[in-house]
Each structure stands twice: as C-alpha cells, then as structure tokens.
Amino acid sequence: MTSPNPALDRLTCVIPAGGVGSRLWPLSRANAPKFLLDLTGAGDSLLSATWSRLAPLAPPERMMVVTGNAHRESVIAQLPDILPENLVTESEPKDSSAAIGLAAAILELRDPDAILGSFAADHVIRGDVLFRRAVATAVRAADQGYIATIGIHPTHAATGFGYISCGEARTDLSPFDLYDVTEFVEKPDSATAEGYLKAGGYLWNAGMFIAKASVLLEQMALSEPELVDALREIAASWGKKRGAEVRERLWPTLPKIAIDYSVAEPAAAAGKMVCVAAHFEWDDVGDFASVANLLTRGRPSDLAVLGDGAQVLSDASSGIVVSESDRLVALVGMEDVVVVDTADVLLVTTKDRAQDVKRLVERMKVSGGGHLL
C-alpha cells in the first residue's frame, strides 16, 4: 500500500548532459558526444530516451538539461519540448558538482521546497515502470530531508561500476525498497566484486541523486562553501540582464569536483544518504563491449550490428559492428571483435580491449590527431 505522493509534484528532473565518452571513439566525438548517440538502435539518442523516460514524472516546466554551450542546438533539436529557461548551458565543463549544483541553485530560487532528481543523459535503462517507481520512492525520502540515490541489483560481478553498500531498511520513510547507505565503494577488482555478490547488500551505483535542492546545496556547502556561494550568485542573476557578466566572471573560477565527493560520500558518512534498491536494467554503456552486450542481451556468441545502413557479412564471427556507412563489412573468423566504421576513422579492436580505446584517444590528443576526436 503506497500512500499518495504529493512531493512528486515538486520534482524537477535535471539531466546533466556532459562528457564525450572517449571510450566510444570514433563514434563519439567532441561534437557528437555519447549522450547524442543512438547506442541501442532504437532510433533515438540516449539523451532523447532519457527525456522520454522522465517525461511521465514531470511536465516540461519541471524538466531541465545542463549541457555545454557547444551542444545547445543539438540538444534543442533532440528535445523539442524543452523550455528555453530550463536549458542551462556551461561555457566550459566544470564537472558534476558545478553542473548539478547550479541547477539546484536555480530551482531553490524558484521554489524553496523544490526537489531535484539528477539523471545522467547517457545511460541505458530498460524497465521504465520500475524506474519511475524507484524515483517516486526516492522523492518520498527526499521530501523528508534525505539525499536519496538509486542502486541497481547486480546481475553479475561487474568491475566497471562503483557499488553502494546498504544498511538498515528505512521502512519509516518508505514501506519498500529503501535502505541506509553505509558507504560508496569504487570500482572493485574481480575478486572483490564476486565477494560483494556473495555477501549481498551491495548495489550498483547508477549515479542518480534525488534531494531537495536546498538540502543538496547545504550538504555541498559543508565541503565546498565557496563553490556553493558562487553557484547561488550565478543563479540569482540567471536570466537577468547582468547574468552573462556574473557567469563569465565566476564560472571559470569554479573547482572541478564530482558530486560523489562533494555530496554523496560525506552525506553517507553523516547518515543523511538513503538508497532505493531497484530492479530495472541499467547500464552506463561505457565502452563498445557494453554496447555489444546490450544489443545481444549478453549472448557472447552473437554479432551485434548498430547503424541504419549497416550491411554485415559474417563468417564465424562475434562481437559488434557499428557502421555509419552503407558499405559492406565482411568478417571472417573474428571472435569478440569490435569494428567501428565511420566516414573518417575505422576502429578495430576486441571486446576485451575496448576499454583501451580511451588510451588511444589520449595519445591522439598529444600526437596531433585532435581533428579526429
């Protein structure tokens, strides 16, 4: 039995849309970051799918996107319903504390009781009903002054995600699925991940935060008071004549710090963090191995194909072909291969080595291949 949840009417969904996703190069580029890509073959970008997933929770008045200036037009093209006052752009990336903190500061001014839910623009979720139910539970806790996150029941001993260690059930806040956060733990090695699965009580950290905007900022102010002061000053002038001047003066001075460090970990240590244990499918699709697993639904002997015009001829091959062309991709005897066929770059690697694409991209930054990034 769930009681009515009027706090949901105060929820604004904030979508931070940043990060190139360099392990997905050459599909991802500076001007085609991961969140603008269709990595599921569904026909829409990860950003657009994120918006659609959240839209039943909040009208456009309470949907906000934070992104880089450079992506403003692309975001508007993909999200025709977005309201101009809810598209927050950054002149340069300053990591998640600044991005989400600025959204919080803007929302706090609009409504002192505003609840902010932050959901990455570039993750894949299957099971939208379960997702929205989890958000509703998180909002209930946020309304009581907690900072809530959503953790995913692990399906395997993943080493590519961080974990949340959960404690006592918080039936005082929600009848189901809500727990204290004992601590956040970094991406584990394989043995540690196996241990988490055996021990139980560990969830994947999906990087979602739901809290009152004011609570989030007060928590952030404990470790980063100057950052929060600056964000509130920028928010106070937001949309006003002097707004540009204030932003241009303050934004470049802000520290780059992930919200995990400025908010989530200290809040957990202080007993102010709770976690919804959720059952929907979730993936941060960090590299092409993840994309392949997503498309083949984990069947390793399959060959995944992504791309509208993709033509693939395979002889005893598995892995993934991502094609932006209509030329034929012929594979003979390639196991777990990753082929990414774009107009100016062809990448060939394996699922095992897909993580190392990032290293190649770093090399190109210093060795003069920057125009291809």
Added chain:
Amino acid sequence: MTSPNPALDRLTCVIPAGGVGSRLWPLSRANAPKFLLDLTGAGDSLLSATWSRLAPLAPPERMMVVTGNAHRESVIAQLPDILPENLVTESEPKDSSAAIGLAAAILELRDPDAILGSFAADHVIRGDVLFRRAVATAVRAADQGYIATIGIHPTHAATGFGYISCGEARTDLSPFDLYDVTEFVEKPDSATAEGYLKAGGYLWNAGMFIAKASVLLEQMALSEPELVDALREIAASWGKKRGAEVRERLWPTLPKIAIDYSVAEPAAAAGKMVCVAAHFEWDDVGDFASVANLLTRGRPSDLAVLGDGAQVLSDASSGIVVSESDRLVALVGMEDVVVVDTADVLLVTTKDRAQDVKRLVERMKVSGGGHLL
C-alpha cells in the same frame, strides 16, 4: 664456366594474366584482378613488375601477354611497350592449357624453333639476376627438347604451394642446377611438408614452363589432341580476316584444363621434364597472410601497411592493413589481424583465416553480393 647460349635469342616470354585472386577480395575484383594490383607497395602492379623482370631477357617483339578481353585496356595502360600482335585476348577464361597452348601455337607458326617461357603475371620475385640466370639454364634444356620448369629452394615447410621432387642432376644439359623431375606433388599437409624439407630434394613449384613451342604442343597433344588441333587452327587464322570467326567458333568449345595436368605431369612421368633449382625469393601471394609476410619480410610481430594514403594508428597490433582510402585505421590489441579498407567493402579477418576469404566470396556469388565481387 657457362658456354654462350644462343637459344636465348629464340625465347619468347609469355605472361598469362588471368585469375581474379578471390582470396585477395575485396582488394581484388572482377575488374581489378590480382595481376593488376600493387601488392608490394613498390608502386607498380604485379603484371608490370613481371614485365620489367623479363624485359632484359627479350625485346618487345618476343614478349607476349595472354589475358581476358575485359582487361585489354588495363594491360595496355600498364605495359606501354607491348606490341599489338603480342597481346592475345580470350573471350572467356579456359584455364592455362588453352591460354599457354594458344601462345605456343602462334609462336610455332612464327618460328618452328621458337622457345616459349611461361611466367605468371601475379607472382612476386626478389632477386632478378638469379631469376634470369635460372631462365637461361632452363632455355638451354628447352633447346635440347626438354620441358623445363623452375623450382624454388624452400625456406620453410609451406603448405600453400605444390612441390617438385627432383632426381638426377643433368650435368649433360647444364653444368649447374639442373635436375630430372621425378614427380610433381600437390600442396602437402604440414607434416608432409616438414618431411620434404628434412628429406631434401623437394622444391616449390613456381608454375613456370620453358620449352620449344612445338615440344609443348606435341606433349599436350598426347593427352588433349582435339584441344591442340583447335589451338593450331585458331593460331593459323590469328591476325587474319577470318580470325575472329574461327576464334568465336572454337574458343567456347575448348576444355578447361590446367597445364600441370595436360603437360607437366605426363612429361615428368615420361622423363621429359627437367627442373632448374633456383635460389631467388618467390611467392605466389595467394592471400593477405602472404602479402603481410612479404611486406614484413616474415617478422610476425610487425604490422604491414599497404596503400598510398594509408594512415594507421596501432596500439599493440600486428598483421596487415590494406587501405585504399585516406581515413585513419585505428587498431587496439589486434594480433595477426587483416584489415582491408576499400571504398565499398571493409574486410576484417586474421592471417590464420585469410584463406577462408575465398569461401566468403563463393557465398556472395550465390547470395546476391555479386556487384561487390
């Protein structure tokens, strides 16, 4: 001490230029057969390199090319010195007995003592001086009425080539390097090839034949009398008014048979075949693994790159990249990979599986990918 070799003045070099080389698809195509490709990065095609290698042995009057009608213009473009009367074209491919037999019949009419040397248009040879010395030795034996071939001292237990089993040294014909052919043996399995190397006396069969045109035809006539009759009838009308009519009537009726079966094997059995044991480097570059080995000179950890505009970025990768584009090919952790990047087809396979490209091509012939072949 080698005595003068006036028979060399009666040598006509015949270059049969046929065969697509389907294991080199998608680089090789119906309209870009293997012999028209540059597989060494030297800047000229295999055909052009073959011509250049033979040119010191004979003037253009004694250089002949046999090829398909479809390749006439390409051959002329690559061989500016070829004389029109020495470019023999086939309306359809009829295998090597017909192609080389027709050249022999034409040469026999020009000079009853003409010596024909047949050298494939699509092999790679390094060591031109050694090659020409071997041809001169073969011509000496041919002048004595033998059918000579040239065998290559094996450098490893290759399973992709046929072998020649050699018998007694024929110092009566040539002071050095000439032996009776005991038999021709087909491509062996690995253990058999190792055995050949251990036993000694086995050479790689490079598919070269040097004989008086009349001797070659008489040998062929023993097993294929009707074929030889037809070839002599076509030759008799060659370049004459009624030539086209005779060819159109007879050529389609000719049997397809390799010269190995119509001439070489029966001649060996009859004791009429001799072999020059040669020390030049030779490869029939049958697949991309061969091309890679050729370009890296056998160093397996190297990454070979073929193509004028090729740009390759490699992280811990080996094998070969063949590029017809100027886009970047990025490889991460690919061992012994074969990447062939053409305008309309991308092939990815391994050196181990390079032979199986032929199977893919066969599949495409029946499954509707013929326009890409």
